[in-house]
Amino acid sequence: MFTPISEIGEFGLIDRISVILGEVANEDVLEGIGDDASVIRIDDDRAEVVTTDGLIEGVHFDLSFMPPEHLGAKSLTVNISDVVAMNAQPRYATLLLGLPGHVSVEMVESLYRGAKKVCDAYGVTIVGGDTTGAHQLTIGVTLIGYAHPDRVVYRRGAQPGDLLCVTGDLGSAFAGLRVLLRQRMELAEEGEGFSPNLESYRYVINRNLTPTARLGFVRQLETAGVLPHAMIDISDGLASEINHLARRSGCGASVHEAKLPIHPQTRTVARELEESPTHFALNGGEDYELLFAIAPEDAEKLDPGHVTMIGEFVEGEDVMLIREDGTSERLAATGWDHFG
Amino acid sequence: MFTPISEIGEFGLIDRISVILGEVANEDVLEGIGDDASVIRIDDDRAEVVTTDGLIEGVHFDLSFMPPEHLGAKSLTVNISDVVAMNAQPRYATLLLGLPGHVSVEMVESLYRGAKKVCDAYGVTIVGGDTTGAHQLTIGVTLIGYAHPDRVVYRRGAQPGDLLCVTGDLGSAFAGLRVLLRQRMELAEEGEGFSPNLESYRYVINRNLTPTARLGFVRQLETAGVLPHAMIDISDGLASEINHLARRSGCGASVHEAKLPIHPQTRTVARELEESPTHFALNGGEDYELLFAIAPEDAEKLDPGHVTMIGEFVEGEDVMLIREDGTSERLAATGWDHFG
Numbered sequence: 001m002f003t004p005i006s007e008i009g010e011f012g013l014i015d016r017i018s019v020i021l022g023e024v025a026n027e028d029v030l031e032g033i034g035d036d037a038s039v040i041r042i043d044d045d046r047a048e049v050v051t052t053d054g055l056i057e058g059v060h061f062d063l064s065f066m067p068p069e070h071l072g073a074k075s076l077t078v079n080i081s082d083v084v085a086m087n088a089q090p091r092y093a094t095l096l097l098g099l100p101g102h103v104s105v106e107m108v109e110s111l112y113r114g115a116k117k118v119c120d121a122y123g124v125t126i127v128g129g130d131t132t133g134a135h136q137l138t139i140g141v142t143l144i145g146y147a148h149p150d151r152v153v154y155r156r157g158a159q160p161g162d163l164l165c166v167t168g169d170l171g172s173a174f175a176g177l178r179v180l181l182r183q184r185m186e187l188a189e190e191g192e193g194f195s196p197n198l199e200s201y202r203y204v205i206n207r208n209l210t211p212t213a214r215l216g217f218v219r220q221l222e223t224a225g226v227l228p229h230a231m232i233d234i235s236d237g238l239a240s241e242i243n244h245l246a247r248r249s250g251c252g253a254s255v256h257e258a259k260l261p262i263h264p265q266t267r268t269v270a271r272e273l274e275e276s277p278t279h280f281a282l283n284g285g286e287d288y289e290l291l292f293a294i295a296p297e298d299a300e301k302l303d304p305g306h307v308t309m310i311g312e313f314v315e316g317e318d319v320m321l322i323r324e325d326g327t328s329e330r331l332a333a334t335g336w337d338h339f340g
Numbered sequence: 341m342f343t344p345i346s347e348i349g350e351f352g353l354i355d356r357i358s359v360i361l362g363e364v365a366n367e368d369v370l371e372g373i374g375d376d377a378s379v380i381r382i383d384d385d386r387a388e389v390v391t392t393d394g395l396i397e398g399v400h401f402d403l404s405f406m407p408p409e410h411l412g413a414k415s416l417t418v419n420i421s422d423v424v425a426m427n428a429q430p431r432y433a434t435l436l437l438g439l440p441g442h443v444s445v446e447m448v449e450s451l452y453r454g455a456k457k458v459c460d461a462y463g464v465t466i467v468g469g470d471t472t473g474a475h476q477l478t479i480g481v482t483l484i485g486y487a488h489p490d491r492v493v494y495r496r497g498a499q500p501g502d503l504l505c506v507t508g509d510l511g512s513a514f515a516g517l518r519v520l521l522r523q524r525m526e527l528a529e530e531g532e533g534f535s536p537n538l539e540s541y542r543y544v545i546n547r548n549l550t551p552t553a554r555l556g557f558v559r560q561l562e563t564a565g566v567l568p569h570a571m572i573d574i575s576d577g578l579a580s581e582i583n584h585l586a587r588r589s590g591c592g593a594s595v596h597e598a599k600l601p602i603h604p605q606t607r608t609v610a611r612e613l614e615e616s617p618t619h620f621a622l623n624g625g626e627d628y629e630l631l632f633a634i635a636p637e638d639a640e641k642l643d644p645g646h647v648t649m650i651g652e653f654v655e656g657e658d659v660m661l662i663r664e665d666g667t668s669e670r671l672a673a674t675g676w677d678h679f680g
Contacts, residue, residue, distance in 0.1 A: 003445040013471055016445060020452045026465045029432075038467035040432060040484075042382060052434040052470055052482055059438075059473045092369075092380060094392040096436075096480050098399075105343040105356060112360045125366045127378035130392055131353055133399045140436050140480035142392055144380075 034248070035155050036082040036232060037145075047149040050142065051082040057100075057136035065180060068107045070209045071139070072114030078235065079143035080122050081213035081288045085233035086154070087221065088147035090213075092127045093119060095141055098134025111139075122215055151227065158230035158249035158293035164311040165228075165302070167214050167289045169261040170238055171277065174284025175269040176201070176208030182273075204265045211288045217306060218290075224301040231292035237285040242311075243319050243333035245293065252318045255311040255331060282321070282331070374588070375495050376422040376573060377485075387489040390482065391422040397440075397476040405520060408447040410549045411479070412454030418575065419483035420462050421553035421628045425573035426494070427561065428487035430553075432467045433459060435481055438474025451479075462555055491567065498570035498589035498633035504651040505568075505642070507554050507629045509601040510578055511617060514624025515609040516541065516548030522613075544605045551628045557646060558630075564641040571632035577625040582651075583659050583673035585633065592658045595651040595671060622661070622671070 005013055014033065024032050030047060031039040037051035055061060055075050066074070076093060083090040095115060099108065108131075119126055124143070158164075179201045187194045198205060214233075221228065230249050232241045238255075246253045260281045270277040293313055294302075311322075321331040345353055354373065364372045370387060371379040377391035395401060395415050406414070416433060423430040435455060439448065448471075459466055464483070498504075519541045527534045538545060554573075561568065570589050572581045578595075586593045600621045610617040633653055634642075651662075661671040 001444070001446050004441065005439055005443065005445055005448070006441075008445060010471060013445060013448060016449055017452050017469075017471075020449055020456055021466055022456075024465060024467075029465055029467055032465075032467050033469065038432075038434065040467065042386075046382075048388075048484075050432070050434060050468060050482075050484065052436050052468060052480065054436045054438055054470050054472050054474075054478070054480060056438050056472065056474045056478065058475060092378075092390065094378065094390060094482060096392050096394045098394055098396050098478065099345055101344065101346075103345070104341070105345055105348060105353060106341050108345070108353060109356055109360055112357050116360055116362075125364060125369055125372075126361055127364075127369055127372050127380065128390060128392060129357075129373065130394050131350060131357075132394050132396065134394075134396045134476070134478070135398060136475050138394070138396065138438065138474070138478055140392065140394060142390075142434060142482040144388075144390065144484075 030149065030152065031154060036085040039086065039152055041149055045148060047147055047152050049083050049086045049088040049145040049147060049152065051079055052140065052142040053079050053082070055139040057138070063137065066209065068110040069114035072111035073118045073210060075139045075141050076115045076118040077211050077213050078288065079141045080118070080124060080215065081233045083143050083145035084213045084215050084218050085231055085290060086147065086152050087218055087228070087231060088145040088152060090122055090124050090143055090145040090215070092144040093124050093141060095126060095129035096139070097129065097131045098138030099131060100134050100136055103137050122213065153228050153231040155230055155232050155244055155248040158245055158251060158313045160251050160313050160315045161296065162229055162293040162313040163296055163299055163309050164242070164253055164255065164313060165294060165307050165309050166261065166291050167217050167307055168287065169263045169266070170287055170289065171280030171284040172204045172207040172263045172266045173211060173286040174280050175266040176204035176206070178269055178273060179205055180208065201265060201269065203263060204269060208286065211286060213288055214290045220303065220306065226294060226298045226301050228292035228294050231290055234287045234289045234291055235285060237283040238291065239282040239331050240333040241291050242331065245291065246313070246317065246319050249313070252314045252316040253311055254314055254320045254322055256322045258324045259308060259310045261308040370489065370492065371494060376425040379426065379492050381489055385488060387487055387492050389423050389426045389428040389485040389487060389492065391419055392480065392482040393419050393422070395479040397478070403477065406549065408450040409454035412451035413458045413550060415479045415481050416455045416458040416464070417551050417553050418628065419481045420458070420464060420555065421573045423483050423485035424553045424555050424558050425571055425630060426487065426492050427558055427568070427571060428485040428492060430462055430464050430483055430485040430555070432484040433464050433481060435466060435469035436479070437469065437471045438478030439471060440474050440476055443477050462553065493568050493571040495570055495572050495584055495588040498585055498591060498653045500591050500653050500655045501636065502569055502633040502653040503636055503639055503649050504582070504593055504595065504653060505634060505647050505649050506601065506631050507557050507647055508627065509603045509606070510627055510629065511620030511624040512544045512547040512603045512606045513551060513626040514620050515606040516544035516546070518609055518613060519545055520548065541605060541609065543603060544609060548626065551626060553628055554630045560643065560646065566634060566638045566641050568632035568634050571630055574627045574629045574631055575625060577623040578631065579622040579671050580673040581631050582671065585631065586653070586657065586659050589653070592654045592656040593651055594654055594660045594662055596662045598664045599648060599650045601648040
């Protein structure tokens with residue numbers, strides 16, 4: 001039998017894998033497959049958080065867009081973000097590199113320099129790895145972090161009445177990608193005479209090329225004495241991530257379009273492309289902001305300069321978008337499916 | 341500048357990466373890049389051992405040779421073997437899969453079934469992973485194990501006068517590979533009339549397709565009260581691994597050809613191919629036996645049915661092979677270089 005993976009998609013495949021792995025018999029496994037990271041109890045005071053992610057040339061990135069140093073940086077950042085989304089401190093990383101003939105020693109060095117810079121910034125040590133031949137540049141990162149078992153925050157745990165909050169702004173990484181794509185097209189059309197206007201789009205381009213993980217915000221949460229009920233980082237897009245939180249928590253959610261934090265440059269790019277800034281914010285992805293649920297009484301403890309309340313969790317299972325005109329609609333989890 | 345990786349090879353590349361990563365400032369990192377696995381101190385009673393390895397279609401395996409279930413099993417076994425080679429207990433695994441269009445849902449299920457079977461046998465729990473698109477089937481495994489910090493055994497630590505020991509037998513996995521290659525050629529030549537003779541080669545074929553990690557032996561070491569001074573698992577071949585132990589330990593070694601444990605089927609295959617069984621044992625690779633250094637007084641504590649003393653560590657830096665005829669020669673670290 002040959003069922004193409006595209007027929008059941010990534011989530012269908014994960015369901016099939018979960019059936020084979022069965023119930024985890026090990027009670028030290030606090031969370032297996034299904035969250036941003038796995039959680040293992042080491043002892044009463046310490047849990048270990050582990051996440052692994054692959055980036056493959058031609059699927060996740062294009063070397064003609066992304067200098068190797070940025071690629072090394074980004075591949076660490078996205079995994080650090082997964083650990084941060086568990087409310088844990090990232091500590092150690094391993095780096096698996098599959099290297100095709102078109103990748104030089106100098107490119108590997110640049111990639112490692114980018115990875116090292118990010119690790120230094122977040123207090124992560126690269127402890128090991130593997131380098132091997134490959135047909136496409138292949139990067140596999142495993143990130144290990146630690147937290148007190150009682151401070152780990154999962155995707156499950158949001159309750160009806162909780163506020164839905166997000167750090168930073170949404171859709172800017174996607175706006176940056178669109179600017180880069182457009183400029184490449186213009187370059188191809190106009191040839192050498194083309195001079196790219198990068199200055200007006202610096203913020204969104206940086207958001208795409210050098211994303212940041214919100215480790216600082218996790219520390220703010222601790223200082224403020226706030227423990228979110230549920231949390232996830234926004235890699236696939238807000239719409240997709242809200243649906244994850246709601247489904248895993250067994251409740252519904254409402255999101256208010258008017259409250260979505262969107263950067264002026266993101267709005268400009270969307271307008272220039274005659275597309276909707278709301279679409280960028282909901283489905284753009286790769287923002288690596290944190291999306292989380294808190295009890296309403298905790299709202300005033302958080303710095304409104306860093307957090308926006310964009311909605312609330314409700315009874316039921318529907319995830320709804322309340323439009324600026326007052327109408328509402330189901331918010332589908334679109335996101336990215338690399339098998340699509 | 342474009343320096344092809346093949347110009348400096350895998351070890352040259354690792355040296356360049358080590359320069360970029362610099363000295364590890366974190367004193368909890370007991371071992372970084374350079375051993376079978378990295379070692380992190382958790383507390384005075386516990387060290388964590390982490391290893392990661394990539395297997396890529398067309399580089400490490402050929403799906404027409406290796407059923408997906410065997411592939412899943414083998415990809416876990418080789419990483420479990422790396423943890424075992426640190427004298428640690430493997431506990432948790434994450435599995436990264438890059439899946440091209442020619443891999444079906446059923447193949448992924450088989451692969452996971454093989455992985456699960458091996459994990460169950462060694463007490464390992466698969467806690468997470470990532471599945472994504474790719475151009476070649478790509479498997480990245482990260483294995484986490486634990487040991488008392490004082491019981492971790494590194495590649496460094498062998499001393500002149502120590503005995504060089506190996507578990508099991510050598511060269512059989514390579515003999516199995518050669519049998520499979522020969523039978524595929526015969527099949528191509530003779531077509532449908534060809535009936536493969538697998539029975540006479542069952543042992544060596546199994547050694548190739550379903551290798552085992554020597555976790556049981558690590559437990560024997562503990563029961564016997566023996567702590568090796570240095571240890572490594574044989575993935576690239578005995579010659580290569582002895583050189584690793586000697587170089588990292590800052591001493592030389594002598595290996596006696598007459599003492600190499602070689603299975604009768606391995607000798608048969610080598611004879612049929614008019615090649616040397618010693619070459620199979622020294623350079624075949626993928627045996628996943630343990631090669632280790634012990635103090636001479638510990639020799640009698642080990643079961644001679646499981647361990648063979650094949651040589652000794654000596655002053656200096658030369659690794660020598662003492663031939664059966666009494667002559668001796670330098671034993672070069674050939675092994676496999678996937679960038680070759």
